[in-house]
Amino acid sequence: MNIVLEEEAKDDLFKGIKFYESQLFGLGDYFYNSIISDIKSLHLYCGIHRKINGYFRLLSKRFPYAIYYKFDKNNIYIFAILDCRSNPKNIEERLS
Numbered sequence: 001m002n003i004v005l006e007e008e009a010k011d012d013l014f015k016g017i018k019f020y021e022s023q024l025f026g027l028g029d030y031f032y033n034s035i036i037s038d039i040k041s042l043h044l045y046c047g048i049h050r051k052i053n054g055y056f057r058l059l060s061k062r063f064p065y066a067i068y069y070k071f072d073k074n075n076i077y078i079f080a081i082l083d084c085r086s087n088p089k090n091i092e093e094r095l096s
Contacts, residue, residue, distance in 0.1 A: 001046065001071065003039060005078045009067075012081040016065065034062040035081060042069065042076050053095040055079060068095060 005013075013035060021028025038060045046069075049056040055068040068080040082091055 001043060001074060001076050003042065003076045003078065005039075009078045009081050016063075016081065016083070020063075031063055035060060035065065035067070037061075038067060039078060042071075046071050046076055053092060055095055059084070 013032070016035070017028040017032050019028075020031040038058060042058065045058075047056065049058050051057070052068070055070060058067040058069065059065075060067065064084045066080075066082055066084050067078060068082065069076055069078045071077065080094060082094065
């Protein structure tokens with residue numbers, strides 16, 4: 001399966017990198033590598049995660065982020081990479 005990162009998910013990822021890099025030099029790179037590792041794990045674990053608002057939700061192992069995705073027989077589509085500390089209404093709005 002191919003992994004497709006939608007534009008909004010790319011924006012989410014870069015916002016996260018920028019935030020963590022502003023906290024500590026090098027932490028943005030660590031965040032990026034961690035999230036990409038979580039996304040790559042979908043090659044093995046795609047479809048086993050809980051569904052939220054019609055999307056499967058993978059929780060990041062190292063950061064308080066959730067990766068929202070859908071899939072078909074050929075591709076895994078990443079739609080959002082959101083901070084779990086955000087207002088739940090904002091997350092729900094983003095996913096609808």
